[in-house]
Amino acid sequence: MIKAIPFNFPYDGNFVAANTALVVIDLQEDFLSTTGYFAKHGYDPTPLRAILPTVNRLIAAARAAGLKIIHTRQGYRADMADMTPYEKWRRKRAGIEGTEILLRSSPGFHIVAEIDVAAEDIIVDKTCNGAFTYTDFEHVLRAQGITHLLFSGCTTDVCVHTTLREACDRNFQCLTISDACASGDQRAHEAALHMVTVENGIFGALSDSAAVIEALQDLSGKAS
Numbered sequence: 001m002i003k004a005i006p007f008n009f010p011y012d013g014n015f016v017a018a019n020t021a022l023v024v025i026d027l028q029e030d031f032l033s034t035t036g037y038f039a040k041h042g043y044d045p046t047p048l049r050a051i052l053p054t055v056n057r058l059i060a061a062a063r064a065a066g067l068k069i070i071h072t073r074q075g076y077r078a079d080m081a082d083m084t085p086y087e088k089w090r091r092k093r094a095g096i097e098g099t100e101i102l103l104r105s106s107p108g109f110h111i112v113a114e115i116d117v118a119a120e121d122i123i124v125d126k127t128c129n130g131a132f133t134y135t136d137f138e139h140v141l142r143a144q145g146i147t148h149l150l151f152s153g154c155t156t157d158v159c160v161h162t163t164l165r166e167a168c169d170r171n172f173q174c175l176t177i178s179d180a181c182a183s184g185d186q187r188a189h190e191a192a193l194h195m196v197t198v199e200n201g202i203f204g205a206l207s208d209s210a211a212v213i214e215a216l217q218d219l220s221g222k223a224s
Helices: 046-050 053-063 085-093 136-145 155-170 187-202 209-222
Strands: 020-025 068-074 123-124 148-154 174-184 206-209
Touching: 020 046, 046 148, 046 174, 046 209, 053 068, 053 174, 053 209, 068 136, 123 136, 148 155, 148 206, 155 174, 174 187, 174 209, 187 206, 187 209
Parallel strands: 020 068, 020 148, 068 123, 148 174, 174 206
Antiparallel strands: none
């Protein structure tokens, strides 16, 4: 089990690699670069970049233990046919109208080079904050027999939390890894982590990378 609050994960003590995935949310150039969407909104991407080594350690440990690694990327079609008038208005308001920011045709859509993405990893592309909305994410999870999800990535308060809530509503068992998630707004980051634990874990459990890696190494040792 993984040491966590308000309960250890999984709740029933049955930590199985085959039904567990590490989800890495939106660690893309558009969010982590100094010229991307996040920076254009006036946020400092430094806290987002700071988690990259931690996420890579988690990926390595999860891969060694036999977990699936699932990355998500957020962006719209190059022709913007999937973008509503409201979303176009938001682009204009953000000062990115006429740019390639958050378009799938742009270099900024890609996951940052620092993150270890293997050929066998699964990538889910989305247009919304939540990875379940208008995507095949749930179908992929069900097809792979995944019932337990470990969450990392950015941003804690928006895309991570939205996907986490969607997963909980679909009865996936969820663990958020506190130091493997980040936001440009520290208060929002802290609030999002706190919200996981309210009502005795309404959105699952909360842990840190050290506890998760320890459990993954133990799982890997048992498998060998």
